[in-house]
Structures are given as C-alpha cells and as structure tokens.
Amino acid sequence: MTQAPHSPRVSRKWLIRAAGSGLLLAVLFWLLPWDAIKAGFQATPLWVFAAVLAIFVLAHLGAALKWRMLLGPDMPIGTTFRAHFAGLAANLCLPGAVGGDAVRAAMAQAQLRDGPRVVAVAMIDRVIDMVALLMLSALGLLLARGHETGLAIILQTLVVLALVIAGFLALPRLLPMIWRVIPALPRRGFGERLADSFRLLAARPALLVSVFLASSVVQIVLVSIAWWLAVAAGAGVAFWPWLFAWPLAKLAAVLPVSLNGLGLREATLAGFLLPFGAHAPAVVAAGLMWQAVLFAAGALGAMILVSTGQGLSFGRKEDIVSSE
Known part of the structure; x- marks a missing residue:
C-alpha cells in the first residue's frame, strides 16, 4: 500500500x-440556550464518559470480528483489528464513514489480494448494519408508542428487508448483464468475480443471519451507551424512544452534508425526541459528547497503527479493482 497523496478533491469535500x-451547530446554538447545553456537559461525570469510551472500543472489537466473519478465516485477527481501527482513524480526516470503510477495505485487500471479495463484503456488511439499525428503530417505536403506528413501521421495515434480500440474491445475475448490454465497459473480469463473490455469500444464509444478529447486538450496545450519556446529561428520555430515534439519527449522519455527522446527528436526534418530552439542550450535549467518543476512538486507532509500525496508509483503487 502507498500513502495517499494530498487530494484537492478530498480537501474540497472535507471543507x-x-x-x-459549522452551519448546523451554529443554528443549534442559536435555537438552544448555550448555558443549558453546557449544563449537560457539566452534569455528566467524567467516569461515565470514560466508561462509555471503553465500552465503545469493546463494541468495535466485536464489529471487527463481525466483519471478519464475512471475510473468512484467512483474514488474520490482528490485521482485522488494525484495519477496523484504521477506518475509525481515517474518519478523523476523511469526509464521511465511507472514507473509513475504504481504508478498512484497502488494508483487507493488501492482506487477501482479492478485491472482488473485499468489495462484496464491504457492501454486505454496510447493508446489514443499516437493516439492523432500521429494525431496532422500528422496535423502539413499537415499544415507545405501543399502538398501530409502531406496527406499521415494523411492517414497512420488513418490506424493506425483503427487498434488500431480493436485491442481494439478484446481484449475481444482474452484474454480468451490465457487460452484456455494454460490452465495451471496462473491468468485466472484476465485475464477474464480484458477482461470484456475492453468489458465494448468498449461498451461506446461516452466515448472513449470524452476521445480522451480531450487528444487532453491537448496535444495541452502542445505542445503550449513547443513552447512558444522555441520561447523565439530563436529557430525561426513556430508553425505547431513544432506541427509536438514535438509529435514525445515525443513518441521517451518513448523508454527505456534514463532517461525520457532526451537527446533523445532534439536530436529527433532538428533533425526533422532542415529541417524547426530551430536554433538547441535554440531547445536543449528549450528542456532542458522543462525537468526542468517536474522535477519541479514532485517535486510539491511529495510535494502534503507529505502535504497530504501519501508519495510516491507503491502498490504491486500482489494486482492488484490478485484482483478478
């Protein structure tokens, strides 16, 4: 792997x-009294923040092992952890969680030399996480409201899940058709191997179900410790509404309009929780403390890479796409 050169395009996206x-935070601080937000910070004991950070790191160790379940046993556990935390470190300087996924995939490719498998696993892993978040959010709404609204959301989520599964099963057939329709399109060999990788994963439903369950456990842990921060900050919100709102805010944070969700996550979370009587300034304070947890975990990932002598390096896109 080679060090990523400074890219004006990446810098522009980052800016x-x-x-x-900055704009979202400015609006939040204009709408909400800063003293109330600061009170949320001050009300949270330092040991709670430290405990949340420790559990967050442990949860991501579990997330790394979940990713390795899809990659297979030829991915060493030590490399798995380094790659996963390299992705967390990359989120400190790259725009969006997808940047971290790219770094993680590049390190996996350097080990496995199988670009199609790495790309297929990255896509499936991300989709499974999103479906798990939607399911948890629907469950939270059902338990928070306890009426037909929650049931309707559950049914809609199941429909989405069915469509995702159908699309996943259709991918091995659909991908090769692209080159039949457009024979001059480059990377046909990569596309065919990518279809084969999806086919191999689709042939292992027990593995996919296990990964989904593992993802759900990891997400429940993350939701719970984020709620712990909110309770400590004085948000005054019960767990079920939080379970409904937090996954949606996390999904919204992926939108390419903020720096790793900063500002957008807090605004979305406060908006979803207002109907449940949550104290908005404390919710924002908890969200900003969560951002601090993300940055601290990313810094830890960078230290792990430096201590193992690897540094934060990036594989070239060509190394992944051309590995045939």
Missing part, C-alpha cells in the same frame, strides 16, 4: 462538509 457542520 464543504466542515462548513455544513
């Missing part, structure tokens, strides 16, 4: 998203 986060 645009940083400006988006």
Whole structure:
C-alpha cells in the first residue's frame, strides 16, 4: 500500500462538509440556550464518559470480528483489528464513514489480494448494519408508542428487508448483464468475480443471519451507551424512544452534508425526541459528547497503527479493482 497523496478533491469535500457542520451547530446554538447545553456537559461525570469510551472500543472489537466473519478465516485477527481501527482513524480526516470503510477495505485487500471479495463484503456488511439499525428503530417505536403506528413501521421495515434480500440474491445475475448490454465497459473480469463473490455469500444464509444478529447486538450496545450519556446529561428520555430515534439519527449522519455527522446527528436526534418530552439542550450535549467518543476512538486507532509500525496508509483503487 502507498500513502495517499494530498487530494484537492478530498480537501474540497472535507471543507464543504466542515462548513455544513459549522452551519448546523451554529443554528443549534442559536435555537438552544448555550448555558443549558453546557449544563449537560457539566452534569455528566467524567467516569461515565470514560466508561462509555471503553465500552465503545469493546463494541468495535466485536464489529471487527463481525466483519471478519464475512471475510473468512484467512483474514488474520490482528490485521482485522488494525484495519477496523484504521477506518475509525481515517474518519478523523476523511469526509464521511465511507472514507473509513475504504481504508478498512484497502488494508483487507493488501492482506487477501482479492478485491472482488473485499468489495462484496464491504457492501454486505454496510447493508446489514443499516437493516439492523432500521429494525431496532422500528422496535423502539413499537415499544415507545405501543399502538398501530409502531406496527406499521415494523411492517414497512420488513418490506424493506425483503427487498434488500431480493436485491442481494439478484446481484449475481444482474452484474454480468451490465457487460452484456455494454460490452465495451471496462473491468468485466472484476465485475464477474464480484458477482461470484456475492453468489458465494448468498449461498451461506446461516452466515448472513449470524452476521445480522451480531450487528444487532453491537448496535444495541452502542445505542445503550449513547443513552447512558444522555441520561447523565439530563436529557430525561426513556430508553425505547431513544432506541427509536438514535438509529435514525445515525443513518441521517451518513448523508454527505456534514463532517461525520457532526451537527446533523445532534439536530436529527433532538428533533425526533422532542415529541417524547426530551430536554433538547441535554440531547445536543449528549450528542456532542458522543462525537468526542468517536474522535477519541479514532485517535486510539491511529495510535494502534503507529505502535504497530504501519501508519495510516491507503491502498490504491486500482489494486482492488484490478485484482483478478
């Protein structure tokens, strides 16, 4: 792997998203009294923040092992952890969680030399996480409201899940058709191997179900410790509404309008929780403390890479796409 050169395009994206986060935070601080937000910080004991950070790191060790379940046993556990935390570290300087996924995939490719498998696993892993978040959010709404609204959301989520599964099963057939329709399109060999990788994963439903269950456990842990921060900050919100709102805010944070969700996550979370009587300034304070947890975990990932002598390096896109 080679060090990623300074890219004006990446810098421009970073600046645009940083400006988006700055604007969102400015609006939040204008709408909500700063003293109330600061009180949320002050009300949270330092040991609670430290415990949340420790559990967050442990949860991501579990997330790394979940990713390795899809990659297979030829991915060493030590490399798995380094790659996963390299992705967390990359989120400190790259725009969006997808940047971290790219770094993680590049390190996996350097070990496995199988670009199609790495790409297929990255896509499936991300989709499974999103479906798990939607299911948890629907469950939270059902338990928070306890009436037909929650049931309707559950049914809609199941429909989405069915469509995702159908699309996943259809991918091995659909991908090769692209080159039949457009024979001059490059990377046909990669596309065919990518279809084969999806086919191999689709042939292992027990593995996919296990990964989904593992993802659900990891997400429940993350939701719970984020709620712990909110309770400590004085948000005054019960767990079930939080279970409904937090996954949606996390999904919204992926939108390319802010720097790793900074500002957008807090605004979305406060908006979803207001109907449940949550104290908005404390919710924002908890969200900002969560951002601090993310940055601290990313810094830890960078230290792990430095201590193992690897540094934060990036594989070239060509190394993944051309591995045939």
